[in-house]
Amino acid sequence: MRVILTIAAxxxxxxxxxxxxxxxxxxxxxxxxxxxGSIFGGSGRSIPIAVVVESAGPAATDFANALEKDSTLSVRxxxxxxxxxxxxxxxxxAACVIIPKTFDADLEKAMAGGRAIVEVHCDxxxxxxxxxxxxxxxxxxxxxxxxxxxxPKINSTMLAQSKLALALNPNMTSQxxxxxxxxxxxxxxxxxxQNREAAAVETSKTIAGSVNGDSxxxxxxxxxxASTKSASNNTENxxxxxxxxxxxxxxxxxxxxxIQIQSTTLASNSTEPPSTYAVTFPxxxxxxxxxxxxxxxxxxxxxxxxxxFMRLLLAPCTIFNxxxxxxxxxxxxxxxxxxxxxxxxxxxxxxxxQNLPMLALAIATCSFAFSGFTMALSGLFKNNEGSAxxxxxxxxxxxxxxxxxTIPLAFMPPFLRAASQASxxxxxxxxxxxxxxxxxxxxxxxxxLGILLFIGALGLVLGKIFIQKRARA
Amino acid sequence: xxxxxxxVKNFGALRAVDGLSLRVNRGEIFGLLGPNGAGKSTTxxxxxxxxxxxxxxxxxxxLGSPTHHMVRKNVGxxxxxxxxxxxxxxxxxxxxxxxxxxxxxxxxxxxxxxERVGLTPxxxxxxxxxxxxxxxxxxxxxxFFHKPPLLLLDEPTAGVDPQSRTxxxxxxxxxxxxxxxxxxxxxxxxxxxxxxDRVGIMDEGKVLVTxxxxxxxxxxxxxxxxxxxxxxxxxxxxxxxPLREVTSALEAGDVTGLRVERADLETVFLSLTGKRLRx
Numbered sequence: 001m002r003v004i005l006t007i008a009a010x011x012x013x014x015x016x017x018x019x020x021x022x023x024x025x026x027x028x029x030x031x032x033x034x035x036x037g038s039i040f041g042g043s044g045r046s047i048p049i050a051v052v053v054e055s056a057g058p059a060a061t062d063f064a065n066a067l068e069k070d071s072t073l074s075v076r077x078x079x080x081x082x083x084x085x086x087x088x089x090x091x092x093x094a095a096c097v098i099i100p101k102t103f104d105a106d107l108e109k110a111m112a113g114g115r116a117i118v119e120v121h122c123d124x125x126x127x128x129x130x131x132x133x134x135x136x137x138x139x140x141x142x143x144x145x146x147x148x149x150x151x152p153k154i155n156s157t158m159l160a161q162s163k164l165a166l167a168l169n170p171n172m173t174s175q176x177x178x179x180x181x182x183x184x185x186x187x188x189x190x191x192x193x194q195n196r197e198a199a200a201v202e203t204s205k206t207i208a209g210s211v212n213g214d215s216x217x218x219x220x221x222x223x224x225x226a227s228t229k230s231a232s233n234n235t236e237n238x239x240x241x242x243x244x245x246x247x248x249x250x251x252x253x254x255x256x257x258x259i260q261i262q263s264t265t266l267a268s269n270s271t272e273p274p275s276t277y278a279v280t281f282p283x284x285x286x287x288x289x290x291x292x293x294x295x296x297x298x299x300x301x302x303x304x305x306x307x308x309f310m311r312l313l314l315a316p317c318t319i320f321n322x323x324x325x326x327x328x329x330x331x332x333x334x335x336x337x338x339x340x341x342x343x344x345x346x347x348x349x350x351x352x353x354q355n356l357p358m359l360a361l362a363i364a365t366c367s368f369a370f371s372g373f374t375m376a377l378s379g380l381f382k383n384n385e386g387s388a389x390x391x392x393x394x395x396x397x398x399x400x401x402x403x404x405x406t407i408p409l410a411f412m413p414p415f416l417r418a419a420s421q422a423s424x425x426x427x428x429x430x431x432x433x434x435x436x437x438x439x440x441x442x443x444x445x446x447x448x449l450g451i452l453l454f455i456g457a458l459g460l461v462l463g464k465i466f467i468q469k470r471a472r473a
Numbered sequence: 474x475x476x477x478x479x480x481v482k483n484f485g486a487l488r489a490v491d492g493l494s495l496r497v498n499r500g501e502i503f504g505l506l507g508p509n510g511a512g513k514s515t516t517x518x519x520x521x522x523x524x525x526x527x528x529x530x531x532x533x534x535x536l537g538s539p540t541h542h543m544v545r546k547n548v549g550x551x552x553x554x555x556x557x558x559x560x561x562x563x564x565x566x567x568x569x570x571x572x573x574x575x576x577x578x579x580x581x582x583x584x585x586x587x588e589r590v591g592l593t594p595x596x597x598x599x600x601x602x603x604x605x606x607x608x609x610x611x612x613x614x615x616x617f618f619h620k621p622p623l624l625l626l627d628e629p630t631a632g633v634d635p636q637s638r639t640x641x642x643x644x645x646x647x648x649x650x651x652x653x654x655x656x657x658x659x660x661x662x663x664x665x666x667x668x669x670d671r672v673g674i675m676d677e678g679k680v681l682v683t684x685x686x687x688x689x690x691x692x693x694x695x696x697x698x699x700x701x702x703x704x705x706x707x708x709x710x711x712x713x714x715p716l717r718e719v720t721s722a723l724e725a726g727d728v729t730g731l732r733v734e735r736a737d738l739e740t741v742f743l744s745l746t747g748k749r750l751r752x
Binding site: 002007010013018307308310311312315 | 521522523542543545546548550552553554555556557558560561565569570572573574575599615
């Protein structure tokens with residue numbers, strides 16, 4: 001142990017004496033975190049979302065189908081809220097959409113003030129994507145309302161339900177009830193006229209031989225297609241889909257719509273959604289690990305080039321002792337850098353850590369993984385420090401980039417997202433995020449931590465083999 | 474103390490060391506003299522167990538194989554490259570290696586070693602700021618701070634100024650006088666001639682001859698050349714007794730110039746290999 005500690009202390013001293021290394025271990029990751037935190041929210045093209053359809057009614061099914069057909073969304077139907085929330089927290093989807101049990105029943109009372117709520121649980125790391133999801137949901141809500149008002153079956157049921165709700169409402173005076181009842185009567189007349197016109201259009205289409213089937217269904221299809229086309233055109237033109245606001249005096253038209261999108265950020269046990277810095281600091285930590293790998297990997301190559309490594313091998317200790325000492329130094333640097341970064345994040349950028357013990361575990365595991373990784377990498381290359389540094393940097397940069405260190409995984413095409421699983425940095429970021437704001441349970445941390453431990457152990461074993469081979473060469 | 478027997482090492486098609494045998498005794502400086510590429514450093518690497526020989530054996534009397542912990546504790550090595558940390562101070566360098574060796578009271582050992590190489594005034598400066606000669610001395614201090622009974626010094630004076638060279642040579646002699654067995658490789662014949670008790674002349678991986686400098690000169694060196702200049706021209710006399718030839722020339726008078734060229738290890742090398750040591 002004395003030998004290991006002596007080597008570790010020496011390597012840390014060397015690290016701190018080299019300003020370039022100190023810059024890449026401390027300053028650079030901090031700059032990355034702050035830079036991305038300042039400019040980011042995260043966005044993507046085909047946005048993965050989970051949808052939970054709790055209502056068995058036709059309106060809910062219709063709404064879910066519409067989401068599935070939307071090419072800008074990649075929908076995964078899940079059976080329960082818990083599973084959907086887990087998918088968000090694990091970063092598999094940008095948001096989950098819950099269509100609740102009462103969706104259809106609430107919609108049927110729309111004319112009497114009923115309002116169906118669609119819940120959206122967003123991943124705070126992907127706020128731009130979540131924003132787009134909420135926008136798309138509002139668009140689909142508007143289309144659903146159009147379908148609702150143009151479908152004779154639905155609008156007649158809705159009107160009947162609304163009349164019933166009106167009659168049973170104890171909070172209304174007889175005068176109010178009478179006025180609303182008059183409005184409903186007018187609406188009924190409007191619906192009848194609209195349905196007649198729709199039927200006439202459909203009949204003429206049938207005569208023309210273009211359509212053969214149930215006129216009601218076709219009317220609905222025609223209306224749906226028309227509204228979809230219109231909305232698509234609007235979207236393509238870069239415009240927000242426009243619908244007639246139900247009240248001209250209302251400050252927010254969506255507040256009075258019969259379908260309301262309720263968006264919340266999925267940050268368990270947190271009163272406030274975490275800031276973007278909570279997302280970018282783990283990315284910054286990934287760059288800190290890159291700095292440590294660069295510093296210690298090149299340090300090893302430099303020792304071999306100068307001959308000091310030979311002196312280490314000639315000391316009365318084993319190669320394992322030497323490797324363990326160097327790993328310990330790298331581990332200590334990784335931990336110190338992580339603690340420093342997180343202190344800055346906490347006190348400088350108000351990032352609140354949800355689970356401190358879990359974070360300590362994540363940092364320790366990441367540090368172990370990258371220490372082992374460094375040993376393997378440094379043993380892989382020949383004695384020339386320059387070439388070792390270049391080759392090592394190339395490998396590490398590719399891994400950190402596909403691992404989400406520069407661009408969030410959400411921005412990446414599917415094949416790169418799949419490739420990111422091979423990067424230790426993606427697991428490190430996930431583990432740290434899991435403790436900082438994703439609210440991972442211990443069981444959810446097992447996968448990233450297990451993989452990181454495996455990487456660390458494998459790195460140490462490979463490092464020992466490579467270094468032994470080079471020492472004897 | 475150190476016995477190398479029949480060492481062979483090939484690097485691909487190149488035979489770097491070819492059946493090398495030698496022995497270094499306590500209190501003795503054994504100089505391995507040869508041009509660059511002769512196989513001296515490879516021999517040192519095999520002697521300390523960094524390279525496994527393809528054939529032959531390395532034995533440390535009473536200590537076992539070179540990779541054994543007891544051997545490592547009792548051997549000091551100054552490699553040809555400056556194996557020191559440029560970012561650490563002189564004292565931190567030696568202190569680190571002393572701790573690694575498990576020396577009792579490493580700080581005292583480090584300071585003593587620095588004192589002996591004349592680096593105490595600069596002990597707290599970073600090694601990177603030292604001159605080439607000072608770095609060489611530090612490299613040497615990192616080899617003997619634990620007073621090992623066997624020292625392997627691979628070209629310890631390469632590229633140093635005359636003052637540092639004198640300092641290093643005196644120190645090596647002192648260490649041998651204190652009882653250390655020293656294997657000293659160099660391609661400077663003057664050094665070998667000055668401090669080595671015995672010398673092995675090495676070329677193309679083979680030790681061509683071993684013996685004391687006097688023995689080698691007597692056996693393989695040519696006679697001393699005395700050159701006497703007179704107004705009529707220069708006379709060259711090859712002799713075993715140069716003093717007598719010079720005396721008689723001076724007695725005869727008319728001498729305008731006089732030069733004496735003694736045989737040295739360079740001559741020995743030339744006579745053994747047909748080429749100059751620095752070719």
